[in-house]
Amino acid sequence: MKKNIVILGATGTVGSKISEILLKEGHQVTLIVRDLNKVEKLKHLGAETIAGDITDVDTLTNAFKNADSAFILLPDNVxxxxxxxxxxxxxxxxxxxxxxxxxxxxxxxSSLGSHMHEGNGIMGGTGEQEVRLNQLNDVNVLHIRSAYFMENFLRTIGLVKKMGINGTVADGDHAIPMVATRDVAEIAAKHLATLDFDGKNVHAVMGPRDYTYREFTSIIGKAIGKDELPYVQLPVEQVKQTFLGNGFSEDFVDNLLEMGTAIKSGFMNYQKRDDSTTTSTTVEDFVNEVYLPFYNKE
Structure with a gap:
């Protein structure tokens, strides 16, 4: 049976993929986005679009009224x-x-690490959102606790090309779950379409296994013909100044960097891995199918 589903964040890496999956399955999908020009492809697939912001309660309420389910998120505000x-x-x-x-x-x-409310940067807010949503009466809520997105490595392509290194503020040798956003989207889309959850639940999405940043960088290096591509843990203050120079607020940058530097504490490894949390796309798959096209286009 086809469903009426509302998607927030349809221009993002997960929301766009969820929308496409559901539209191709024939569901009625409504997208709430600030810039309608960014969802032209989804409109051509049949999506209904509403110009609106996540802070517009009336727009959200009206969209939710006739919906069977909705995908929500906590967007960053830099x-x-x-x-x-x-x-x-x-x-x-x-x-x-x-x-x-x-x-x-x-x-x-949501995100892995959202079981904590302090010391995990941005995820402190996603953890609090889980708790507050769990207090809703007569509403079934499923929290998708996603691992670290493999797509985050697309952001450092410029560093790889210009400096011949890959780097973030995170420790290079601490393994954490990493996942391709297409795997997250497939799981979220299934729940939205089948309504197969009651009460308040968590579904962790953890990728095929844990990887270190150094291992991920090595796989990138082999794919782009730079076998010795090094991973460098970048100085926090240097990265902070770069973000501030790009117009980010100091508080947002502090939260972002706390999330990265805290990875070594193990907060991303809290969730237990089993068949339900393990997905199929490996880093090798991701690098060959997603990273390389971006790298060659940049």
Whole structure:
């Protein structure tokens, strides 16, 4: 049976893939986006689009009213002077829209590490959002706790090309779960379409296995013909100044960097791995099918 499904974040790496999957399955998909020009491909596939912002409670409420399910998330705001206050504001708006609309099934984009509420940077807000959504009455909520996105390595292509290194502020030798966003999208889309969850639940999505940043970098190096491509743990202050120079607020940057530097603490390895949390796309698959095309295009 085809469903009426609302998607927030349809221009993002996960939301866009969820939308495409559901549209190709024949569901009625409504996208709430700020820039309608960015979802032209999805409109051609049959999506209904509404120009709106995640802070517009009336737009969200009206969209949720006739929906069987909705995909929600906590988007970054790189200009926020107080990141946690911004996150709490968005969570409050989402909850008000859910309660006012009467929608019964919510798939919430969360993250591994959201069992903690301090010391994990940005994820402190996703953890708090989980708790607040769990307090909703008569609403079924599924939290997708995703591993570190493999797509994050696309952001350092410029560094690889210009400096001949790959690097972030994270420790290079601490293995964590890493996942391709297409695997996350497939799982989220299935839950949105089948409504196969009751009450409050967590579905962790952890990729095929744990990888270190150095191992990931080595796989990239082999693929691009630079077998000795090194991974370098970048100085926090240097990276911070780069972000600030790009117009990010200091509080957002501090939260972002805390998330990266805290990886070695093990907060990303809390979730137990089993068949339900393990997905198929390996780093080798990702590098060959996604990273290389981006690398060659840049």
């Amino acid at each position: 200009k926020a002077e107080n990141t946690r206050a911004y996150q709490r504001q968005v969570t409050g708006i989402l909850i008000k829209a859910i309660e006012s609309s009467g929608i019964k099934h919510i798939v919430n984009m």
